[in-house]
Amino acid sequence: MAQLSSTLLYIAFVLYLVATFFFGGAIRDKKAKSGPDRWAMIGIAVTIAGFVAQLGYFVTRWIAAGHAPVSNLFEFTTFFGMMLVGAFIVIYFIYKTSLLGLFTLPIAILVIAYASMFPREISPLIPALQSDWLHIHVTTAAAGEAILAVSFAAGLIYLICVVDQSKASKRTFWLEVILFCLISTLGFVAATTAFRLADYEAKFEWIDKNNQQTEMVYHMPALVGPHEGKLKTEGRMEPLVDMPAIINARKLNTVIWSLFAGAILYGLLRLVLRKRIAAALQPLVKNINLDLVDEISYRSVAIGFPVFTLGALVFAMIWAQIAWTRFWGWDPKEVWALITWLFYAAFLHLRLSKGWHGERSAWLAVIGFAIIMFNLVAVNLVIAGLHSYAGS
Amino acid sequence: MEHVKCECGHVNPIGTVLCESCGKPFEENAPALLDMRYEGSARRSQTYNKTIIDKVWNFFSSVKVGVWLIVITLIASAIGTIYPQEMYIPPTVTPAEYYEEQYGWLGKWYYQLGFHDLYGSWWYMLLIALIGVSLVICSLDRVVPLYRALKKQGVTRNEQFLRRQRLFSSSHVDNYEALLPQIKEKLAKHRYHIREENGNILAEKGRFSRWGPYVNHIGLIIFLIGAMLRFVPGMYVDEVFWIREGETKEIPGTNGKYFLKNEKFIFQVYEKEKEKKVFQEAIDRVGSGMMAKNYQTNAVLYERVGPIIPGEKPKLKKVKSFSIRVNEPLKHDHYALYQVDFKLNELSKMSFHLIDKQTNKQFGTITVDLLQPKDEYDLGNGYRVQLLSYFPDFYFDEEGNPATKSKVPNNPAFVFKMITPDRPDGEVSFTAIRQTIEPLGDNKYKMAFAGMETRNVSALTVRRDFTLWILGLGGAIFMIGLIQGMYWNHRRIWIQRINGEVLVAAHTNKNWFGLKKELAKICEGTPLVMPVDQADKGR
Numbered sequence: 001m002a003q004l005s006s007t008l009l010y011i012a013f014v015l016y017l018v019a020t021f022f023f024g025g026a027i028r029d030k031k032a033k034s035g036p037d038r039w040a041m042i043g044i045a046v047t048i049a050g051f052v053a054q055l056g057y058f059v060t061r062w063i064a065a066g067h068a069p070v071s072n073l074f075e076f077t078t079f080f081g082m083m084l085v086g087a088f089i090v091i092y093f094i095y096k097t098s099l100l101g102l103f104t105l106p107i108a109i110l111v112i113a114y115a116s117m118f119p120r121e122i123s124p125l126i127p128a129l130q131s132d133w134l135h136i137h138v139t140t141a142a143a144g145e146a147i148l149a150v151s152f153a154a155g156l157i158y159l160i161c162v163v164d165q166s167k168a169s170k171r172t173f174w175l176e177v178i179l180f181c182l183i184s185t186l187g188f189v190a191a192t193t194a195f196r197l198a199d200y201e202a203k204f205e206w207i208d209k210n211n212q213q214t215e216m217v218y219h220m221p222a223l224v225g226p227h228e229g230k231l232k233t234e235g236r237m238e239p240l241v242d243m244p245a246i247i248n249a250r251k252l253n254t255v256i257w258s259l260f261a262g263a264i265l266y267g268l269l270r271l272v273l274r275k276r277i278a279a280a281l282q283p284l285v286k287n288i289n290l291d292l293v294d295e296i297s298y299r300s301v302a303i304g305f306p307v308f309t310l311g312a313l314v315f316a317m318i319w320a321q322i323a324w325t326r327f328w329g330w331d332p333k334e335v336w337a338l339i340t341w342l343f344y345a346a347f348l349h350l351r352l353s354k355g356w357h358g359e360r361s362a363w364l365a366v367i368g369f370a371i372i373m374f375n376l377v378a379v380n381l382v383i384a385g386l387h388s389y390a391g392s
Numbered sequence: 393m394e395h396v397k398c399e400c401g402h403v404n405p406i407g408t409v410l411c412e413s414c415g416k417p418f419e420e421n422a423p424a425l426l427d428m429r430y431e432g433s434a435r436r437s438q439t440y441n442k443t444i445i446d447k448v449w450n451f452f453s454s455v456k457v458g459v460w461l462i463v464i465t466l467i468a469s470a471i472g473t474i475y476p477q478e479m480y481i482p483p484t485v486t487p488a489e490y491y492e493e494q495y496g497w498l499g500k501w502y503y504q505l506g507f508h509d510l511y512g513s514w515w516y517m518l519l520i521a522l523i524g525v526s527l528v529i530c531s532l533d534r535v536v537p538l539y540r541a542l543k544k545q546g547v548t549r550n551e552q553f554l555r556r557q558r559l560f561s562s563s564h565v566d567n568y569e570a571l572l573p574q575i576k577e578k579l580a581k582h583r584y585h586i587r588e589e590n591g592n593i594l595a596e597k598g599r600f601s602r603w604g605p606y607v608n609h610i611g612l613i614i615f616l617i618g619a620m621l622r623f624v625p626g627m628y629v630d631e632v633f634w635i636r637e638g639e640t641k642e643i644p645g646t647n648g649k650y651f652l653k654n655e656k657f658i659f660q661v662y663e664k665e666k667e668k669k670v671f672q673e674a675i676d677r678v679g680s681g682m683m684a685k686n687y688q689t690n691a692v693l694y695e696r697v698g699p700i701i702p703g704e705k706p707k708l709k710k711v712k713s714f715s716i717r718v719n720e721p722l723k724h725d726h727y728a729l730y731q732v733d734f735k736l737n738e739l740s741k742m743s744f745h746l747i748d749k750q751t752n753k754q755f756g757t758i759t760v761d762l763l764q765p766k767d768e769y770d771l772g773n774g775y776r777v778q779l780l781s782y783f784p785d786f787y788f789d790e791e792g793n794p795a796t797k798s799k800v801p802n803n804p805a806f807v808f809k810m811i812t813p814d815r816p817d818g819e820v821s822f823t824a825i826r827q828t829i830e831p832l833g834d835n836k837y838k839m840a841f842a843g844m845e846t847r848n849v850s851a852l853t854v855r856r857d858f859t860l861w862i863l864g865l866g867g868a869i870f871m872i873g874l875i876q877g878m879y880w881n882h883r884r885i886w887i888q889r890i891n892g893e894v895l896v897a898a899h900t901n902k903n904w905f906g907l908k909k910e911l912a913k914i915c916e917g918t919p920l921v922m923p924v925d926q927a928d929k930g931r
């Protein structure tokens with residue numbers, strides 16, 4: 001069962017990739033002739049097939065484990081990717097824009113690839129997680145975040161379309177930053193996979209912040225080493241600098257490698273394209289109806305905000321009351337859910353009352369997604385709290 | 393002059409932008425597309441600006457101020473997550489030292505600026521309170537005029553009002569009277585409420601969604617009030633207590649009404665051999681026996697019968713037995729008991745043999761209950777042991793004297809006096825774990841360690857929270873308002889014949905795409921021209 005489950009996830013992943021190409025084809029096709037769009041039809045069909053496969057992964061894994069697979073970083077992030085595809089499918093049937101597929105699916109693919117870099121084995125539940133509320137809270141929260149993420153995809157399309165690429169400006173700079181971040185996720189996946197294939201392992205002895213001597217195993221060459229670290233494995237790279245004890249050097253090292261790999265990928269792309277990435281993408285989106293994209297972005301926030309509130313705040317509070325004796329404890333993860341919520345509340349007010357439509361609203365959608373990702377990635381890995389999954 | 397009279401005859405409050413009834417714009421140079429926010433009604437904040445009250449009112453009714461408050465709260469909250477809050481640092485350290493030690497000068501600043509207890513700080517509370525005030529004033533400022541405007545709206549509209557809607561078209565229709573029933577039927581099929589006046593139509597649906605924001609704001613305010621009630625004494629009990637296996641204890645916070653017996657505390661871990669095969673890999677990675685599976689206190693809840701008489705043992709009546717586990721608190725009479733912590737194998741009893749050091753001959757065994765030690769243990773035949781001093785959690789203080797850190801028997805030490813027929817004055821010996829000191833010279837006899845018993849201790853939290861239902865109510869109202877405002881929209885379509893032309897105009901508060909699709913279906917197969925989006929013209 002567990003084996004079947006992994007295979008299904010793999011199939012889903014490949015299908016999403018294929019669907020992306022079809023949506024890409026749909027864009028080119030539109031320029032040539034009008035009429036019912038074959039490419040887009042195939043694209044959405046393949047997407048749905050992929051979604052069904054991933055649903056299969058979810059169900060079989062649930063059966064194998066005896067609990068819903070949303071209990072660690074890998075499972076939660078994969079589920080988020082699945083919800084993102086689900087949200088896209090729904091929105092696609094409302095608005096019928098293939099372009100949205102061309103942007104949403106790669107994000108979902110990145111999310112799933114990122115997820116699979118974390119320990120993937122099926123794990124039993126620690127006492128705090130043994131509750132039906134785990135399933136209810138986590139699934140609705142992820143669904144809400146995924147719907148909100150669609151607004152990011154739409155916002156990105158909007159920005160790529162309207163930001164003037166003829167001269168360098170703050171706007172072109174930040175747009176490249178967004179794209180660089182996406183590419184760095186790919187960098188993370190590439191670097192992790194490469195060193196994993198090479199079976200890289202370097203053991204360090206180091207002094208932690210309580211002055212205890214402990215061990216730490218790196219799976220990537222150490223650019224930054226742990227506090228007073230001594231390399232124990234022979235023939236491995238010595239770190240360039242040591243970190244103070246409060247910083248988790250291994251995680252920082254991974255981040256550096258990811259950015260490094262991302263920079264190489266980004267540099268190569270720039271070399272090949274000979275212009276900004278956003279400028280290279282611009283022709284793809286130039287036929288889009290901007291108002292429609294703006295509305296999709298707003299609609300996804302309007303739909304996603306209540307779902308997010310329900311999952312990430314209401315259900316979270318109910319569960320916290322049962323599991324941790326209090327409905328709210330100012331744990332970092334909780335606080336960041338509150339921040340996300342406040343942010344989107346501000347977004348809605350600005351839009352409604354201050355008339356922040358179009359480009360401003362698109363930038364806000366990007367920031368909102370950044371906050372969600374921060375909560376998903378950084379708060380889990382960096383700011384440890386009650387919620388931090390036992391990821392490495 | 394308190395009122396403005398429109399040419400249609402309707403009398404509007406002063407400050408009105410669009411006539412409540414016919415929608416005629418009052419401003420001389422109104423924009424090409426009308427601003428339909430709040431239906432152009434007269435809001436207090438836009439109308440009065442004289443007294444201090446006006447100024448305060450205007451300040452808080454501004455959405456700009458509201459958004460700023462939200463953004464400041466958001467940023468402050470984020471800062472609070474940089475380093476752990478005071479409640480998450482180890483309880484044994486002083487915060488002042490902890491932050492500097494752990495995080496250097498940044499940590500020191502963090503502490504000195506009060507970020508270590510940000511969410512309990514007065515200014516954070518003030519921010520939340522200001523948001524609350526802003527919510528109330530802002531909503532009041534808008535909801536009344538909006539209600540008036542929607543209630544009073546007329547069917548027949550001013551031509552300017554129609555032409556300046558975002559969705560608008562004009563068509564030539566030869567036989568309007570014949571067309572009307574067909575259109576009305578179509579509108580009804582899309583579940584519009586239709587009002588007709590002289591052949592003019594106002595079709596409207598989803599008006600209730602306009603109240604969504606106000607409903608959700610009310611929910612938020614109720615929630616905030618509930619959160620504030622927490623500070624009212626008596627609304628809220630939150631206590632932790634430790635209870636040993638076999639012990640019966642009064643539950644703190646219940647005013648002596650309830651007692652709990654800890655029958656057994658169970659701690660289980662995941663062991664590789666015992667779990668499903670799919671879990672093997674995961675258990676291997678963390679290590680077999682390293683991952684917690686269950687924390688459980690098998691408890692019996694008792695209620696006191698009769699009045700409280702000081703110094704007398706309470707009479708107890710069993711209420712129920714329950715296994716308290718994480719995620720499964722014991723609930724009774726608004727109280728909830730939660731499993732929160734535990735300590736395994738706390739020493740409970742220690743036994744010693746009284747022996748002759750030379751011959752190792754035994755003269756009997758004593759067992760000391762470490763929580764309630766006796767002063768003297770009689771072994772018979774003239775052998776007695778007196779317990780002169782007892783240090784449950786023994787250490788040497790600064791002057792080198794034995795002392796105890798706490799009452800918990802973590803590291804017990806005893807001063808025994810051994811009285812035997814041949815040493816009637818007794819010999820004194822200081823006995824601790826793995827050490828014996830004979831302060832008054834060499835002894836003949838010795839207390840030799842003979843064994844010990846341990847038991848588990850469980851920590852439970854007691855909660856009673858009378859604010860929960862208010863919070864629940866606020867949350868539910870908030871969700872209802874949110875869904876009401878977000879998943880429905882308020883759509884209106886006006887159809888009117890003016891000078892032989894048929895004008896169609898439409899407005900919605902959100903989801904224009906949906907409205908356009910609906911209009912297209914309604915206009916299809918009729919001589920009506922599909923309204924165009926006049927907002928597109930500008931581009």
Ligand code: HEM
Nearest residue numbers: 345348352452453454455457458459523526527530605877
């Ligand atoms: C965190 C707190 C708040 C939340 C979660 C919240 C939520 C909402 C939501 C969901 C809407 C509907 C938006 C839409 O339909 O697009 C709304 C509308 C509105 N909110 Fe808030 N709000 C909050 C605080 C405030 C504050 C502090 C003010 C006052 C300045 C305010 C004033 C308004 C106004 C004027 C509207 C528009 C009502 C209308 O046009 O019908 N809100 N709010």
